[in-house]
Amino acid sequence: MxxxxxxxxxxxxxxxxxxxxxxxxxxxxxxxxxxxxxxxxxxxxxxxxxxxxxxxxxxxxxxxxxxxxxxxxxxxxxxxxxxxxxxxAAHQRALLRLESQVAVHAKSLKDIRLRLMEESERMKTVAQELSNSEKIRQASVALNVWQPEIIRGRQKQIVEQCGVPINSRIAALEMELRLCKQQISALDKAYKGQQRRLDVSKEELSSLKYHPLRDYKxxxxxxxxxxxxxxxxxxxxx
Known part of the structure; x- marks a missing residue:
């Protein structure tokens, strides 16, 4: 040298x-x-x-x-x-922006989950009411068939409890049930999309986190x- x-x-x-x-x-x-x-x-x-x-x-x-x-x-x-x-400073701004995105996605995910639960409960209620209406219709049809008086009286009592035409009510309930299923399907799709966005934001945030051994370039x-x-x-x- x-x-x-x-x-x-x-x-x-x-x-x-x-x-x-x-x-x-x-x-x-x-x-x-x-x-x-x-x-x-x-x-x-x-x-x-x-x-x-x-x-x-x-x-x-x-x-x-x-x-x-x-x-x-x-x-x-x-x-x-x-x-x-x-x-x-730019790194800190990017971190804050991603943390804000994660919070927004998490809140949207929570809202969609709540709506899914509400819609599922609504669908159960409609399905139960539809099942009861089907029983009322069956009882209404059975009134035209000969049967013991005790059974006939019970079926008549069931039919009289329904204040609206049973066929119209069943059609309305079937339509409402289809709408509930469509809404749940759309919410489920939105939930999955929001979950993907949340995972992507979390991944970006994790990769952007400061590490003391990271090389400054x-x-x-x-x-x-x-x-x-x-x-x-x-x-x-x-």
Whole structure:
């Protein structure tokens, strides 16, 4: 290592940065390997290149004047921390949005479940009433057939308890029963769809949860511009 002059090491670091082989983490790791590389990796030219690639700024007047008097490494650190804070804030907003979605889906699921229970109870009541009406109709038909007086009197009593035409009542109950079944089918389908949406939101929320060991990486348009610039530099060097 001591055989190679500083110019060779500078060129190695320069090519590594231009070819996207070295980033700010690599320069920091190189800087703690030995005094010589610590001195070389801290040179302003390398950090200036990284600064222009990772943070292609849209600088205002204050930032531009600061860049004239501050080392590029310090500027990189400042912009890195600012960008990191911005991304953490966006991350928190995304978390809150997903938590809100989970709460909304859970509430909708609860409402659909309650409606399903109510509709099921209603269907049971209608089915029971339809069964009783069928018995009344059978009793009405049986009145026209000869039978013992005791049984005939009981059937007559059952028929007289119904104040509406039995056939009309049975038709109305059958229609109501069909409507209940359709409503339950639609609610069941809505319940399954809502459950899927809730599961998806919970999965997204779980994957978005902060983890202290998660690696911090640059994302977004700035990183895309950085990659495009590095590709252009690679093409020129070839």
């Amino acid at each position: 001591s055989v190679l002059p500083d110019e060779i090491w500078r060129r190695i670091l320069e090519l590594g940065i231009e070819n996207s082989k070295l980033d700010y983490k690599d320069l920091c790791c190189i800087s703690i390997s030995c005094r010589r590389l610590n001195r070389l990796s801290s040179e302003d030219a390398f950090w200036s290149t990284l600064l222009s690639l990772d943070f292609p700024q849209r600088t205002d007047g204050a930032s531009r004047s600061m860049s004239l008097y501050s080392p590029s490494k310090n500027l990189y650190m400042m912009r890195f921390e600012k960008d990191k804070a911005r991304k953490l 640059l994302t977004g348009p700035g990183r895309d511009e950085c990659n495009m610039k590095r590709k252009k530099l690679n093409g020129c060097s070839k």
